[in-house]
Amino acid sequence: MADVETHEYDVVVVGAGGAGLRAAIEASAMGARTGLVCKSLLGKAHTVMAEGGIAAALGNVYGEDNWQVHFRDTMRGGKMMSNWRMAQLHAQEAPERVHELESWGALFDRTDDGRIQQRAFGGHRYDRLAHVGDRTGLEMIRTLQQHAVHKGIDVHMECTISRLLKDGDRVSGAVGYWRESGEYVAFKAKAVVMATGGTGKAFRINSNSWEYTGDGHSLAYWAGAELIDMEFIQFHPTGMVWPPSVRGILVTEGVRGDGGTLTNSEGKRFMFDYVSDYFRAETAEGEEEADRWYGDKLNNRRTPDLLPRDEVARAIVAEVKAGRGSPHGGVFLDIASRRPADYIRRALPSMYHQFKQLADVDITATSMEVGPTMHYTMGGIRVEPDTGAATVPGLFAAGECAGGMHGANRLGGNSLSDLLVFGRRAGMGAAEYALGLGTQPALVSGEVDAVTSEMDSHFGSDGAENPYTIQSELQDAMDTLVGIIRTGSEIDQALGKLGEFRDRAERAGVTGSRAYNPGWHLAMDLRSLLTVAEAIARAARERTESRGGHTRDDFKETDAEWGKWNLALSRDADGSMKLEKTPLPEMPAELATLLEEAK
Amino acid sequence: MAQVTLQVFRGDANGGEFVDYTVEVDEGQVVLDVVHTVQATQAGDLAVRWNCKAGKCGSCSAEVNGKPSLMCMTRMNTLDVSQPISVAPIKTFPLIKDLVTDVSFNYEAAKRIPAFAPRAPDAADGTYRMMQQDIERGQEFRKCIECFLCQDVCHVIRDHPENKPNFMGPRQFVRLAELEMHPLDTADRTEFIREAAGISYCNITKCCTEVCPESIHITDNAIIPLKERVADKYYDPFRWIFGKLTGRG
Numbered sequence: 001m002a003d004v005e006t007h008e009y010d011v012v013v014v015g016a017g018g019a020g021l022r023a024a025i026e027a028s029a030m031g032a033r034t035g036l037v038c039k040s041l042l043g044k045a046h047t048v049m050a051e052g053g054i055a056a057a058l059g060n061v062y063g064e065d066n067w068q069v070h071f072r073d074t075m076r077g078g079k080m081m082s083n084w085r086m087a088q089l090h091a092q093e094a095p096e097r098v099h100e101l102e103s104w105g106a107l108f109d110r111t112d113d114g115r116i117q118q119r120a121f122g123g124h125r126y127d128r129l130a131h132v133g134d135r136t137g138l139e140m141i142r143t144l145q146q147h148a149v150h151k152g153i154d155v156h157m158e159c160t161i162s163r164l165l166k167d168g169d170r171v172s173g174a175v176g177y178w179r180e181s182g183e184y185v186a187f188k189a190k191a192v193v194m195a196t197g198g199t200g201k202a203f204r205i206n207s208n209s210w211e212y213t214g215d216g217h218s219l220a221y222w223a224g225a226e227l228i229d230m231e232f233i234q235f236h237p238t239g240m241v242w243p244p245s246v247r248g249i250l251v252t253e254g255v256r257g258d259g260g261t262l263t264n265s266e267g268k269r270f271m272f273d274y275v276s277d278y279f280r281a282e283t284a285e286g287e288e289e290a291d292r293w294y295g296d297k298l299n300n301r302r303t304p305d306l307l308p309r310d311e312v313a314r315a316i317v318a319e320v321k322a323g324r325g326s327p328h329g330g331v332f333l334d335i336a337s338r339r340p341a342d343y344i345r346r347a348l349p350s351m352y353h354q355f356k357q358l359a360d361v362d363i364t365a366t367s368m369e370v371g372p373t374m375h376y377t378m379g380g381i382r383v384e385p386d387t388g389a390a391t392v393p394g395l396f397a398a399g400e401c402a403g404g405m406h407g408a409n410r411l412g413g414n415s416l417s418d419l420l421v422f423g424r425r426a427g428m429g430a431a432e433y434a435l436g437l438g439t440q441p442a443l444v445s446g447e448v449d450a451v452t453s454e455m456d457s458h459f460g461s462d463g464a465e466n467p468y469t470i471q472s473e474l475q476d477a478m479d480t481l482v483g484i485i486r487t488g489s490e491i492d493q494a495l496g497k498l499g500e501f502r503d504r505a506e507r508a509g510v511t512g513s514r515a516y517n518p519g520w521h522l523a524m525d526l527r528s529l530l531t532v533a534e535a536i537a538r539a540a541r542e543r544t545e546s547r548g549g550h551t552r553d554d555f556k557e558t559d560a561e562w563g564k565w566n567l568a569l570s571r572d573a574d575g576s577m578k579l580e581k582t583p584l585p586e587m588p589a590e591l592a593t594l595l596e597e598a599k
Numbered sequence: 600m601a602q603v604t605l606q607v608f609r610g611d612a613n614g615g616e617f618v619d620y621t622v623e624v625d626e627g628q629v630v631l632d633v634v635h636t637v638q639a640t641q642a643g644d645l646a647v648r649w650n651c652k653a654g655k656c657g658s659c660s661a662e663v664n665g666k667p668s669l670m671c672m673t674r675m676n677t678l679d680v681s682q683p684i685s686v687a688p689i690k691t692f693p694l695i696k697d698l699v700t701d702v703s704f705n706y707e708a709a710k711r712i713p714a715f716a717p718r719a720p721d722a723a724d725g726t727y728r729m730m731q732q733d734i735e736r737g738q739e740f741r742k743c744i745e746c747f748l749c750q751d752v753c754h755v756i757r758d759h760p761e762n763k764p765n766f767m768g769p770r771q772f773v774r775l776a777e778l779e780m781h782p783l784d785t786a787d788r789t790e791f792i793r794e795a796a797g798i799s800y801c802n803i804t805k806c807c808t809e810v811c812p813e814s815i816h817i818t819d820n821a822i823i824p825l826k827e828r829v830a831d832k833y834y835d836p837f838r839w840i841f842g843k844l845t846g847r848g
Contacts, residue, residue: 243627
């Protein structure tokens with residue numbers, strides 16, 4: 001590895017979305033030499049696409065709100081599968097993180113008395129989402145980016161990490177390559193924080209950006225870490241469905257939060273027919289109560305249009321299946337007939353723009369057509385709630401690639417707050433660990449060379465497979481066989497296909513040079529995509545019940561016994577994927593009481 | 600489904616040429632979709648930057664039929680597909696490969712801008728109060744997705760790369776205006792705007808405003824007010840005399 005460029009840090013953060021930036025800011029502030037490595041240009045990560053807002057019990061709109069209510073909403077929304085400690089920390093610390101963003105320059109929409117405005121969102125008892133119109137993610141990433149830049153943190157852009165390296169049991173660094181030149185690069189690090197986001201690009205219809213190939217999940221898995229809850233995939237109920245080229249692009253839940261309703265081809269607000277017993281007591285019974293709720297959340301119950309995302313997505317699938325869908329296989333989302341045009345343009349400018357430009361639809365005049373789209377990976381790297389430490393020493397994780405916080409289903413708005421709360425905690429955890437470590441773990445020269453020669457092997461591969469074709473077939477297989485409604489036999493088929501894809505991916509060949517070569521990049525991404533796809537499929541096969549973002553047509557009921565177990569995946573000694581049932585951490589009595597009281 | 604010929608620039612810093620690719624186009628597709636089709640079927644190593652494909656990240660800037668655009672927001676049915684469609688990298692920045700350019704100029708400039716410096720919190724609990732009407736201008740500026748199309752069309756640097764060391768371009772004027780008009784900010788960047796950012800090079804041709812995919816009124820709302828601040832501070836004869844007489848210059 002004599003000729004491989006090498007950088008040395010205390011903490012290397014992989015990924016520069018909300019979680020990675022927040023982690024790097026914290027680690028650096030604690031005095032750790034910190035390097036931030038990201039696959040794209042700075043400020044382009046998937047966080048930029050977040051729309052609706054950051055959930056935090058600021059109590060600016062409803063003084064009744066507090067962390068206890070937010071905790072309770074999160075646990076119930078996650079179908080009681082969330083790690084209780086993460087849900088607690090998240091609810092307690094989110095307000096402080098939002099105020100911190102404001103002190104770093106973020107300009108949130110305001111209440112009449114000049115405080116941070118909050119909007120209603122699915123599954124949240126009160127108006128809770130701090131926001132900037134429908135471009136909250138952009139505000140958040142830009143604020144963090146600018147803060148990090150002014151703090152002088154080293155940012156290595158367009159640099160892709162291919163493998164984590166270990167010195168004995170400990171993480172010692174990472175190997176990757178510069179996209180621009182194709183040259184290899186190694187990072188020596190005492191601690192590495194994974195903040196790489198989700199896995200949406202393993203599916204065809206998704207709302208995710210280019211980067212979402214499950215890198216962090218996969219890097220951690222190959223380094224020996226445990227993944228949990230991988231069966232829980234959030235299909236956001238409202239993605240665009242037409243025209244075909246935009247299918248899956250997100251339509252913010254803010255449309256419903258601000259008054260939009262879902263209707264079927266008969267013009268009926270069908271969500272009233274899909275209120276489960278679990279949410280009946282807190283959901284409006286009729287349209288009048290639902291409409292009053294927008295203006296008075298204390299004396300009315302929430303519209304079923306804003307049930308948690310898993311519930312709404314399943315209802316849409318059922319309506320379409322019953323023949324009551326829209327012309328292009330979705331349902332209608334109507335805000336045009338419910339709010340004045342200038343209000344819509346002001347509250348939802350990106351949505352207005354997006355439909356106008358991409359679909360020739362004026363959302364102030366007509367309904368949108370929407371349907372479910374793969375949106376979020378609840379599962380991820382198992383971490384210690386307080387520190388973000390993974391099960392491998394020196395490895396940390398935060399944000400979407402970490403597991404546990406959202407259980408079986410994430411509430412809208414809880415992702416941006418998750419990035420801030422646990423990004424900071426992972427940065428802190430990693431810095432403390434790194435600064436407490438006496439000596440820098442060593443990079444083993446032979447290992448670096450082994451990784452780079454494997455990366456090289458895609459050039460001149462005989463009888464080469466086209467990596468784009470493999471990804472495309474993988475996406476189709478995941479959509480049709482491990483999608484929103486699953487059955488055991490179809491998942492078995494998927495697992496068979498994944499084996500074939502793995503064989504073919506080894507033969508994925510590329511032409512051209514290493515410099516900025518997307519084909520080569522994808523050939524290497526396939527390893528991550530196939531790893532996370534297998535993890536999702538294996539966990540989905542094992543969990544013989546339906547819960548949150550995991551719906552089994554052959555096991556339709558939620559099973560209380562299954563509610564006691566997480567599914568954990570790790571790499572077995574023989575290289576196969578090992579699956580274990582591990583008990584859910586037990587919630588302390590005082591928190592359990594909160595769930596009872598608030599019913 | 601129509602067939603269309605895309606003429607895509609292929610090359611690197613050492614030179615290159617437009618190469619024709621004929622592909623099928625599906626309903627509703629945007630230019631970026633078609634570039635992806637070329638990539639997946641004919642040219643796996645075709646370099647292109649993109650992230651969100653929804654007009655939110657500002658990664659896929661290029662010159663489509665000579666017009667600086669986001670490829671993800673340029674629908675094929677807005678172009679005359681009976682003729683070949685040219686796709687070239689943005690011109691103002693050095694070429695890396697194919698459609699990808701080196702935009703580090705913008706990131707380096709961002710590092711030099713004096714940081715946000717907030718006043719002390721307004722409330723005892725450490726929070727601030729700002730009224731909506733006082734932040735609306737700032738929110739307009741913060742819509743910027745850093746696609747750098749405004750930088751691409753700015754004559755000061757597009758036609759005169761030698762100006763780059765002395766001129767930061769419209770993107771950074773938007774950033775500076777945002778900071779200067781931020782209700783909480785306490786720093787004074789007038790000297791920086793004049794000297795380091797080089798605002799006087801701008802001769803308000805409004806090309807940046809016209810090309811902005813976020814419809815930010817770059818010239819009217821950002822650049823002209825900044826020019827006025829600079830003029831007030833450094834070129835107002837009455838202020839100059841007042842300063843000399845009172846010693847507050």
